[in-house]
Amino acid sequence: MTYVVTENCIRCKFMDCVEVCPVDCFYAGENFLVINPDExxxxxxxxxxCPAEAIVPDSDDRAAAWAEINASYSAKWPNITRKGTAPADAEEWKDKPGKKDLLSPEPHKD
Structure with a gap:
């Protein structure tokens, strides 16, 4: 079993999760984080x-649509090992539903 980042992370990207991960398995996109399932x-x-409650175990029904997205982007995006600065409007986006179309395929830029 593994954990999966879901839609709630889009446009929030708080990154509190990155700080506690003992194996550095988070990868960062422009407006979303993913977990490498192999790591x-x-x-x-x-x-x-996660303040946005975006991380669930892959056994959770909410993970099904996001497991492949996590696997795919973790192979393309840079690994992130430290908490960065969340977007200025993260709190405004935290509980908004229907954000999947806002997922950027672009990698995180420092």
Missing amino acids: CIDCGVCEPE
């Missing part, structure tokens, strides 16, 4: 750290 050790420490 995740299923420890679960990231899940309660």
